[in-house]
Amino acid sequence: MKRTFQSLATVLLLAVCIGHLQAQKVGTSSLQFLKVMPTARATAMGDAYVSLASGADATFWNPAGLTNLKNHEMSSTLTMWLFDTKQIALAYGLPMGDWGTLGFQFQYVDLGSIEETRADAVDLVVPANGAPFFNAGLTGRSFTPYSYLVGLSYAKAFTDKFSAAVTAKYAMESLWSDQAITVINSVTGEVTSYKTYADVILFDFGMLYKTGFRSVQIGVSAQNFGPQVKFADAAHPAPLAFRLGVSANLFGQEALMFQDDMHRLTVAYDLFQPNDYRQQMHVGAEYAFSELFTLRAGYKYDYDSEGLTFGGGLHTDLAGWAVRLDYSFGRMNEFLNSVHRISLGVQFR
DSSP states (O other): OHHHHHHHHHHHHHHHHHHHHHTTOTTOOSOGGGGSOOOHHHHHTTTOOTTTOOSTTHHHHOGGGGGGOSSOEEEEEEEEOGGGOEEEEEEEEEEOGGGOEEEEEEEEEEOOOEEEEEEEEEEEEOOSSSOOEEEEEEEEEEEOOEEEEEEEEEEEESSSSEEEEEEEEEEEEEOSSSSEEEEEOTTTOOEEEEESEEEEEEEEEEEEEEOSSTTOEEEEEEEEEOOOEEETTEEEOOOOEEEEEEEEEEEETTOSSEEOSSEEEEEEEEEEEETTSOOEEEEEEEEEETTTEEEEEEEEESOSSOOEEEEEEEEEEETTEEEEEEEEEEOOOTTSOOEEEEEEEEEOO
16 A cells, blocks of 8 residues: 555656646647547546546546446547537447456547648639639648547556556547648759658556545546657657546545435546646536436636536436436637537446
């Protein structure tokens, strides 16, 4: 148990130190789609989820939460992100008894179709018939950028209170329809070819500690460890992020205040440290009635555009399978549209 506390303290110290070192490097990380987190339950609680992560969705937040799985589970999330972009996320959890638990994840970001513009196409167009007009560089062609990620997690419970996990994932982001472009220097005539995509292998690490005091849990995760991500001739780090959180039931089973088998109120707090912004905080709460109907709310502190979140969910049995449907709403600032997420999960028996 002493080693558990030492490990948690070490990760927290690293998060704080990196926060001080990286606080001035705002907006310098690559692969920004990795910051768009799936799972309606988690995002409705303001992303205060690292100590609550469980089931297949734990692969996205804290893979150590996979050890809570008793049966095979699959989940999916559709995120309606900014400017008509969409993210699809899939996860699958596979418990293997004493061997541990495996988790699989897949994420795909659809950025839609973008009209191509070129500097050499900027011109005043004088048609044979009709009035002249200014062409801002449109070529009449379009392209479709996209991003995706596939990952494999392994989690192991070392005691009835402590579990740890690691995730290996491959991330790829394409900015153009073709995999390479050729640039010709108009002065020297030099021809240079550049890749229009970047790919990288990244790692996540997670720990979950059930304190044994009522329902208090502590979670830690470190996400997106890996090499620099290179586009063309410029390289930047992946969005490395540390999460440290604690959660407990105020009402419900093993509650801090009132024991209740029908009503549950869970509160959670996360300290979040990205490598390209100052330290941030997430708080959230979840109320459940008989574990069938839930209401959630949260808030994200020290964000430029994000803040209030809320949502809810329904959990039921369908043909002997446990099915859950969750929704979350995220309020952005006045210049950006709000974010909606819908999650569907099935636990097989």
